[in-house]
Amino acid sequence: xxxxxxxxxxxxxxxxxxxxxxxxxxxxxxxxxxxxxxxxxxxxxxxxxxxxxxxxxxxxxxxxxxxxxxxxxxxxxxxxxxxxxxxxxxxxxxxxxxxxxxxxxxxxxxxxxxxxxxxxxxxxxxxxxxxxxxxxxxxxxxxxxxxxxxxxxxxxxxxxxxxxxxxxxxxxxxxxxxxxxxxxxxxxxx
Numbered sequence: 001x002x003x004x005x006x007x008x009x010x011x012x013x014x015x016x017x018x019x020x021x022x023x024x025x026x027x028x029x030x031x032x033x034x035x036x037x038x039x040x041x042x043x044x045x046x047x048x049x050x051x052x053x054x055x056x057x058x059x060x061x062x063x064x065x066x067x068x069x070x071x072x073x074x075x076x077x078x079x080x081x082x083x084x085x086x087x088x089x090x091x092x093x094x095x096x097x098x099x100x101x102x103x104x105x106x107x108x109x110x111x112x113x114x115x116x117x118x119x120x121x122x123x124x125x126x127x128x129x130x131x132x133x134x135x136x137x138x139x140x141x142x143x144x145x146x147x148x149x150x151x152x153x154x155x156x157x158x159x160x161x162x163x164x165x166x167x168x169x170x171x172x173x174x175x176x177x178x179x180x181x182x183x184x185x186x187x188x189x190x
Contacts, residue, residue, distance in 0.1 A: 027174030
């Protein structure tokens with residue numbers, strides 16, 4: 001696996017309008033604040049969106065964004081495998097805002113916790129439940145072991161099944177008045 005082209009917020013800021021910006025975070029994370037002009041295509045739907053992304057890449061460069069750069073890097077690798085060139089924003093929206101650049105938030109949008117924090121809370125809770133339940137029923141300790149094994153697998157593969165599942169919870173879904181995924185694809189392709 002090769003490292004995708006990573007651009008810093010300083011390299012992107014003055015020419016943000018040159019890019020089709022794609023934010024691969026969950027709709028809830030996207031609604032909490034995104035790079036101006038970014039289109040929300042969650043990481044688990046990048047392949048489905050590839051025809052629209054291919055059209056956008058034919059018009060100009062694609063910039064893929066997430067919270068820290070990890071998910072956008074994976075999205076760039078997926079796109080590369082599909083023959084679509086894209087760059088990632090180094091450090092993601094975290095670095096973008098730290099550099100003093102603005103983010104857009106829909107009026108009244110709620111701000112869910114970042115996905116990494118949601119995963120840490122859920123994994124920690126399940127490990128604690130497995131430990132405590134194991135005091136009364138020893139086989140319950142397997143829950144803690146399975147979560148630990150999942151975290152090791154997640155770290156070594158740079159993927160996270162728990163994040164995918166958490167991304168489908170209601171608080172991580174788009175607000176009712178958000179642009180539909182299909183409309184987002186039309187806008188990206190246009």
